[in-house]
Amino acid sequence: MTIKKRLFWSNILMIAVPVVFTALVGVLGHVFAVVLFLIVRSFIRKKCPVCGRFQSGTSHYCAHCGAAMHLQCPDCGEYCADEALFCHACGKRLHDLRR
Numbered sequence: 680m681t682i683k684k685r686l687f688w689s690n691i692l693m694i695a696v697p698v699v700f701t702a703l704v705g706v707l708g709h710v711f712a713v714v715l716f717l718i719v720r721s722f723i724r725k726k727c728p729v730c731g732r733f734q735s736g737t738s739h740y741c742a743h744c745g746a747a748m749h750l751q752c753p754d755c756g757e758y759c760a761d762e763a764l765f766c767h768a769c770g771k772r773l774h775d776l777r778r
């Protein structure tokens with residue numbers, strides 16, 4: 680390879696690398712933003728386990744069918760996460776409540 684050719688290719692690389700890098704970061708930034716949006720949305724909105732309609736994350740009962748959005752402890756009345764196996768407030772076993 681002649682020096683001239685080598686210089687030509689290093690010039691191409693000097694232009695191409697930042698362009699490709701910028702494009703890649705731009706695409707990754709968009710993908711990251713979409714993923715972040717979906718994660719945040721899943722926290723804000725909750726799907727009703729019975730009718731499948733979306734509710735606000737803070738609602739305890741479905742506005743469409745009245746189903747309980749969270750598992751409620753039968754002992755202390757505390758609302759627990761849907762996947763909770765025990766009440767986080769009193770330790771009551773919640774396995775048997777699942778239908």
Ligand SMILES: [Zn+2]
Pocket residue numbers: 727728729730731732741742743744745746
């Ligand atoms: Zn519902």
Ligand SMILES: [Zn+2]
Pocket residue numbers: 752753754755756757766767768769770771
């Ligand atoms: Zn409890």
